[in-house]
Amino acid sequence: MMMVRLAAAASLVALAGCSDPPRSWQAQDIDPANYQLTVIASGLNHPWGLAFLPDGAMLVTERNGAVRLIDGDGNLQDAAVTGGPDDVFAGGQGGLLDIVLAPDFETSGLVYISYSAGTASANHPALWRGRFDGQGFSGGETVFRAVPDRATEHHYGGRMVFLPDGSLVLTLGDGFAYRERAQHRDDHLGAIVRLTHGGAAPEDNPFHAGGGAAAYVYSYGHRNVQGLAFDPQTGVLWSHEHGPRGGDELNVIEPGVNYGWPVVSQGIDYTGARISPFETLPDFPEPVHVWTPSIAPSGLALHEGDLYVTALAGRALHRLELDDQGRVARETRLLTERGQRLRHVLSGPDGALWLLTDAPDGQVLRLTPAP
Amino acid sequence: MMMVRLAAAASLVALAGCSDPPRSWQAQDIDPANYQLTVIASGLNHPWGLAFLPDGAMLVTERNGAVRLIDGDGNLQDAAVTGGPDDVFAGGQGGLLDIVLAPDFETSGLVYISYSAGTASANHPALWRGRFDGQGFSGGETVFRAVPDRATEHHYGGRMVFLPDGSLVLTLGDGFAYRERAQHRDDHLGAIVRLTHGGAAPEDNPFHAGGGAAAYVYSYGHRNVQGLAFDPQTGVLWSHEHGPRGGDELNVIEPGVNYGWPVVSQGIDYTGARISPFETLPDFPEPVHVWTPSIAPSGLALHEGDLYVTALAGRALHRLELDDQGRVARETRLLTERGQRLRHVLSGPDGALWLLTDAPDGQVLRLTPAP
Numbered sequence: 189m190m191m192v193r194l195a196a197a198a199s200l201v202a203l204a205g206c207s208d209p210p211r212s213w214q215a216q217d218i219d220p221a222n223y224q225l226t227v228i229a230s231g232l233n234h235p236w237g238l239a240f241l242p243d244g245a246m247l248v249t250e251r252n253g254a255v256r257l258i259d260g261d262g263n264l265q266d267a268a269v270t271g272g273p274d275d276v277f278a279g280g281q282g283g284l285l286d287i288v289l290a291p292d293f294e295t296s297g298l299v300y301i302s303y304s305a306g307t308a309s310a311n312h313p314a315l316w317r318g319r320f321d322g323q324g325f326s327g328g329e330t331v332f333r334a335v336p337d338r339a340t341e342h343h344y345g346g347r348m349v350f351l352p353d354g355s356l357v358l359t360l361g362d363g364f365a366y367r368e369r370a371q372h373r374d375d376h377l378g379a380i381v382r383l384t385h386g387g388a389a390p391e392d393n394p395f396h397a398g399g400g401a402a403a404y405v406y407s408y409g410h411r412n413v414q415g416l417a418f419d420p421q422t423g424v425l426w427s428h429e430h431g432p433r434g435g436d437e438l439n440v441i442e443p444g445v446n447y448g449w450p451v452v453s454q455g456i457d458y459t460g461a462r463i464s465p466f467e468t469l470p471d472f473p474e475p476v477h478v479w480t481p482s483i484a485p486s487g488l489a490l491h492e493g494d495l496y497v498t499a500l501a502g503r504a505l506h507r508l509e510l511d512d513q514g515r516v517a518r519e520t521r522l523l524t525e526r527g528q529r530l531r532h533v534l535s536g537p538d539g540a541l542w543l544l545t546d547a548p549d550g551q552v553l554r555l556t557p558a559p
Numbered sequence: 560m561m562m563v564r565l566a567a568a569a570s571l572v573a574l575a576g577c578s579d580p581p582r583s584w585q586a587q588d589i590d591p592a593n594y595q596l597t598v599i600a601s602g603l604n605h606p607w608g609l610a611f612l613p614d615g616a617m618l619v620t621e622r623n624g625a626v627r628l629i630d631g632d633g634n635l636q637d638a639a640v641t642g643g644p645d646d647v648f649a650g651g652q653g654g655l656l657d658i659v660l661a662p663d664f665e666t667s668g669l670v671y672i673s674y675s676a677g678t679a680s681a682n683h684p685a686l687w688r689g690r691f692d693g694q695g696f697s698g699g700e701t702v703f704r705a706v707p708d709r710a711t712e713h714h715y716g717g718r719m720v721f722l723p724d725g726s727l728v729l730t731l732g733d734g735f736a737y738r739e740r741a742q743h744r745d746d747h748l749g750a751i752v753r754l755t756h757g758g759a760a761p762e763d764n765p766f767h768a769g770g771g772a773a774a775y776v777y778s779y780g781h782r783n784v785q786g787l788a789f790d791p792q793t794g795v796l797w798s799h800e801h802g803p804r805g806g807d808e809l810n811v812i813e814p815g816v817n818y819g820w821p822v823v824s825q826g827i828d829y830t831g832a833r834i835s836p837f838e839t840l841p842d843f844p845e846p847v848h849v850w851t852p853s854i855a856p857s858g859l860a861l862h863e864g865d866l867y868v869t870a871l872a873g874r875a876l877h878r879l880e881l882d883d884q885g886r887v888a889r890e891t892r893l894l895t896e897r898g899q900r901l902r903h904v905l906s907g908p909d910g911a912l913w914l915l916t917d918a919p920d921g922q923v924l925r926l927t928p929a930p
Contacts, residue, residue, distance in 0.1 A: 372841050446842055451822060465835060470743050471817055 215506065215519040222558050223522065228542075229264040229552040232256060235544040236346070237286035237301070238552065240537050242294055247320070248544070248552060249301060251283035255325075258552065271325030273316040277304045280341025282311060288348045288356075290317070290385065297321065298385075302346045302358055305330065310337040313344045313360050313376070315387055331387025334376035335401050338363035343430075345380075347416040347487070351425075355390050356383045357406060357441075359413035359427060367450045367463075370409050374402045378449060380413060380427070380441060382406035394444030409447040409472070415488030415497060416441075424514060428488055428497060431455035432463060434480035438495075439473065440514070448472035454480060477508065477516045487532035491541055498530035500546055505530060505555075522555070586877065586890040593929050594893065599913075600635040600923040603627060606915040607717070608657035608672070609923065611908050613665055618691070619915070619923060620672060622654035626696075629923065642696030644687040648675045651712025653682060657719045659727075661688070661756060668692065669756075673717045673729055676701065681708040684715045684731050684747070686758055702758025705747035706772050709734035714801075716751075718787040718858070722796075726761050727754045728777060728812075730784035730798060738821045738834075741780050745773045749820060751784060751798070751812060753777035765815030780818040780843070786859030786868060787812075795885060799859055799868060802826035803834055805851035809866070810844065811885070819843035825851060848879065848887045858903035862912055869901035871917055876901060876926075893926070 234251035241247065244260035247269065253276045254268035276284060282304030290298035297319040305314040312335065318328030343361030350356050362370045362378035370378020373395055381404040384390050389403035396403045415428035415438075425441040435455025439447060452466045454475075468474050479485065483502030488495060495508040495516075504521040511517040523530070529546035536542045536554070543553040605622035612618065615631035618640065624647045625639035647654060653675030661669035668690040676685040683706065689699030714732030721727050733741045733749035741749020744766055752775040755761050760774035767774045786799035786809075796812040806826025810818060823837045825846075839845050850856065854873030859866060866879040866887075875892040882888040894901070900917040907913045907925070914924040 368837075374841075451837060451840060463836070466739075466822060469822060470745075 215521045217504075217524045218507075218520050218522045220523075220525050224556050224558050225523070225526075226554045226556075227551050228262050228554050229258050230549060231264070232544075232550040232552070233548060234283070234531070234546055235550040235552065236284060236531055237288075238532060238534055238542060238544060239287045239289050239299065240534070241289070241320075243322075245322075246552070247287055247299065249284040249287045249303075250550075251285075252278045253284055255284065255287070255301070257323075264552075269320075269324055271318060271328055273301060273303050273305070273314075273328065273330065275305045275314075275330070277306045277308070277311040277341075279308055282341050282344055285313075285344060285346030286348045288350065291350050291354060299325065300348060300356065302348055304341075304344050305333065306337060308341060309339050311341070312337050313346065313358075315348075315356075315358055315383065317387075332358070332381070332383055332404070334360055334379075334381070336375055336377070338366060338377070340365045343412040345410075345413045347414055347427075349416050349418045349425075351382075351418060352420065354385060356385060357381070357416060357418075357425065358383060359416050359429075360410070361412035362410070362449065364412075367411070370411065370449045371446070371451065373405045373408050373446075374398065374400060376401055376404065378410045379404075379408045380406045380410060380416075382443075406443055407441050407445050407447060409445075409449050409451070411449045411453075414486050417488045417490045417495065419490050422514065426488060426490065426495060428485040430484055431479070431482055433458050433460075434482055436479035436482045436485050437475035438477035438485075438497075438508070438516070439475050442473075445473060454478050455482065476514070477519075486530065486546070487534075487544070489533040489535045489541065491535035496533045496535075496541060498533045498543065500529045500531070503527050503529055505533060505541075505543065586892045588875075588895045589878075589891050589893045591894075591896050595927050595929050596894070596897075597925045597927075598922050599633050599925050600629050601920060602635070603915075603921040603923065604919060605654070605902070605917055606921040606923065607655060607902055608659075609903060609905055609913060609915060610658045610660050610670065611905070611913075612660070612691075614693075616693075617923070618658055618670065620655040620658045620674075621921075622656075623649045624655055626655065626658070626672070635923075640691075640695055642689060642699055644672060644674050644676070644685075644699065644701065646676045646685075646701070648677045648679070648682040648712075650679055653712050653715055656684075656715060656717030659719045659721065662721050662725060670696065671719060671727065673719055675712075675715050676704065677708060679712060680710045682712070683708050684717065684729075686719075686727075686729055686754065688758075703729070703752070703754055703775070705731055705750075705752070707746055707748070709737060709748070711736045714783040716781075716784045718785055718798075720787050720789045720796075722753075722789060723791065725756060727756060728752070728787060728789075728796065729754060730787050730800075731781070732783035733781070733820065735783075738782070741782065741820045742817070742822065744776050744779050744817075745769065745771060747772055747775065749781045750775075750779045751777045751781060751787075753814075777814055778812050778816050778818060780816075780820050780822070782820045782824075785857050788859045788861045788866065790861050793885065797859060797861070797866060799856040801855055802850070802853055804829050804831075805853055807850035807853045807856050808846035809848035809856075809868075809879070809887070810846055813844075816844060825849050826853065847885070848890075857901065857917070858905075858915070860904040860906045860912065862906035867904045867906075867912060869904045869914065871900045871902065874898050874900055876904060876912075876914065 315332040318325035342364035345359035432455040483499035487498040531546040686703040689696035713735035716730035803826040854870035902917040
């Protein structure tokens, strides 16, 4: 396996001695000779999410509003899947976002899609679900709508995972213009929410007693969270989020915790202004890993014990090898030679890594060790 | 009683309608014809604390290191009281600070004095106690020393009260040059500590399990706390603290709470620079009352249901009338006509208010309603 070979090389570097977690600028690029990349599909409009169906087919979301089917032979169907969300606001960073199957998909047929709903002047992240019959959706309904509406088209978050207890965690964002609201737990700007499969607030959510919007909040103080991965071995929920200029963060998400944006950040504003004088504060968790300059992390997968992070601005796939304390022991980069903005990474049921590129003619890629 | 008459006038103003707490610049000055002021003693070096002895005498601390006795006839004794703390650092804002009697003083004779100990380059707030026999102290010992040492001579806090459970609350400060440390609960910069009568950390302190310095911490995120008053009727522990330029705060102190300095402040730095972009944040308690511009609050007393605050820069005695929700309903000022920096206010056992002026030839004043 490629990963095994690369891990052996990593051990030699680790022996050379380096106690602090490496920063991204120290990341070594992996020689493309070590891996094999296959373009499975092309011509997708900013593909954002991908779900593997039990029969080997895949559903892919396109940001401009369509759901596409790639059949079990790897052929992208021309016609969009019918019956998906019908109130999509596709503009800026908004549109159809992530797609995941219900844990009981084989019996229920339920598929969940995160998206932005509304208009340019009043929109919000939302969660939709519908039954997929192999051709189209039926019985679609929007089961959760984040509050309040925003007048921006940025920072929707959008990644989803189901936890082992059947609840669904959905990442959101601060709406770019509303960053101070990330500190408020009585709305969904800058929050990660946890929902029942029907889109309600589980009673064991940390602020359920607060009622209203707070009942849905799982963690807060986030900027724009577009990476989420649950490790069933350790029970750790990993996420990453876009920093401002610098300060992209990898975090371990715990219920009820305030992750500090915009009070603490290791990045600065796009204007060069400081957002806050505080890079860290004792009462806010420090990120597990920070990327400065920003790589714009867009997707996260756990694969063979390592974390994989796709980067938009960074145009690479970052591999983070973890030590037995859950810290980042080594960071390497793959696919830098391609120079593509990458939107998402998944660990496929076939043992390969699967990737989406971010482009008007985006691709689905399959990554395996060199033969 | 003067206070009763003034309260009636206040009610008329309140009826005129004003829902938000008034800011200090709206405070009305009380006509000196309404009260009577007597100078009890003069020529004290920056008197800081005052304790009423059961026999009608008083002990007064002078900041430069001496404890003075005013006998039951109101005569200031020439000779300083002997046997007090012997490692006082008297410089800048440091020196002898507050003085209180033990709750069991009548049997134990114990008197507690807060002070700064050490040298100009390495000093810390400390708590001393000794037995007073009517003439001098014996058996003196320093029972608590705040950590770490500082190389500054500012922001020691220093006020004390005994709570009904026999524990002693002592206010501290951020040492001026160490403000970020106010956010750390593993040292005493910017903290309020709670101690046993012997200077140990009570087991029910909020961070006792943290051990070390944290075990003493009662609340944190403070700048320089020089007002402290416990209301036995309501169980509320009131405090005030100096803001930077603007942003002096009145707070209700609860165990384990982070009051936010320097992350949140309604003041700005002396340079005019912003200390933090955050005047308030949802996870930090908002002050009950804010003084901008700063009055430099230096002492706090609860007297006949109202709070009284002495001001150094503000050169006045502020009376805060509370409503039944514990909010400030009305603020008035006394003694503005005298133009004196005021250091402390106490509700005396004789029903009068007692005051200390801050000057090299400081005074002890007694304030009563006009006859």
